[in-house]
Amino acid sequence: MEIRKVDSGFQDKLNVLYKASSLQVAIKIIDRFRADAETRRMIDREIEILKFVEHPHIIKLYEVIEFEGRIYLVTEYAGGGELYEHMLKHVRFSEKEARRYFRQIVSAVLYCHYNGIVHRDVKPENLLFDKNNKIKIIDFGFSTFCSGSPLSTFCGTPPYAAPELFQGKHYDGLKVDVWSLGVLLYVLVFGGFPFPANSFLHFKHAVLSGHVPFPSGISSACTDLIRQMLTADFHNRISLEQVIQHE
Known part of the structure; x- marks a missing residue:
């Protein structure tokens, strides 16, 4: 497994490659304690919507993990840049x-x-x-x-x-x-x-x-x-x- 950090702030972004399956995902890590109330509301709303939608041109949410005040959003990897x-x-x-x-x-x-x-x-x-x-x-x-x-x-x-x-x-x-x-x-x-x-x-x-x-x-x-x-x-x-x- 290869992990590469690509961002920082109250949230981090990781690109993870699972070599056994060749599956590459992006993981956004959000620190709830460092995010203000409005940001937390936005995060919760984003999670709710990403769980609901499924479209070939919308980033796919695979999993949401919460652990020790952090939220891990595991999504499909789109590595072609903005x-x-x-x-x-x-x-x-x-x-x-x-x-x-x-x-x-x-x-x-x-x-x-x-x-x-x-x-x-x-x-x-x-x-x-x-x-x-x-x-x-x-x-x-x-x-x-x-x-x-x-x-x-x-x-x-x-x-x-x-x-x-x-x-x-x-x-x-x-x-x-x-x-x-x-x-x-x-x-x-x-x-x-x-x-x-x-x-x-x-x-x-x-x-x-x-x-x-x-x-x-x-x-x-x-x-x-x-x-x-x-x-x-x-x-x-x-x-x-x-x-x-x-x-």
């Missing part, structure tokens, strides 16, 4: 490549929606590649089960957050995920964010304005899809079902 790391190398993807990866991500998020779950933190850092270059969604700490009732907690990462979150309003969790995916697709094909700004205040104003600049270089179909996903009024924003059906 999508974020690949973006740093490539700057931008071809539209063909972006479409392939984006469809995998959307299929996983749509599966979550069909099962009453919203992710609320879709971003490249939470998307891993496995050895077959397939996407795996990770980190369900901000996720929640959603019965259709409006949500109110600000979740996620500001560059990927929908306008309604900045307005402090109750929001539709499904449409918040659509917005995040729209930003992600924009970043994949253009290599930059749709709302560049030199301060948080300017960024917030740009997001709320609903104006999205579109450089040349991609198809009108892709531009149209991103525009519909980044519609500031969530009532008029496209649904994930419509995203899947878009040409």
Whole structure:
């Protein structure tokens, strides 16, 4: 058995290879005593959701072990690195490549929606590649089960957050995920964010304005899809079902 530590903080991450079976897993070790109350709630919610979901593009949870104040999450190993790391190398993807990866991500998020779950933190850092270059969604700490009732907690990462979150309003969790995916697709094909700004205040104003600049270089179909996903009024924003059906 080979063990390699890959992270630290109030949680550690280990990659473990069982040579007898050639099974490689990732183990996230969380110290409950060093995590604050909100973090513990996020951990418990992530465990609950990962036990529930099963999809080829969502990281698989094999086992949860609790021992002496530590939680060990044993998951499948996706060793191809974060999508974020690949973006740093490539700057931008071809539209063909972006479409392939984006469809995998959307299929996983749509599966979550069909099962009453919203992710609320879709971003490249939470998307891993496995050895077959397939996407795996990770980190369900901000996720929640959603019965259709409006949500109110600000979740996620500001560059990927929908306008309604900045307005402090109750929001539709499904449409918040659509917005995040729209930003992600924009970043994949253009290599930059749709709302560049030199301060948080300017960024917030740009997001709320609903104006999205579109450089040349991609198809009108892709531009149209991103525009519909980044519609500031969530009532008029496209649904994930419509995203899947878009040409």
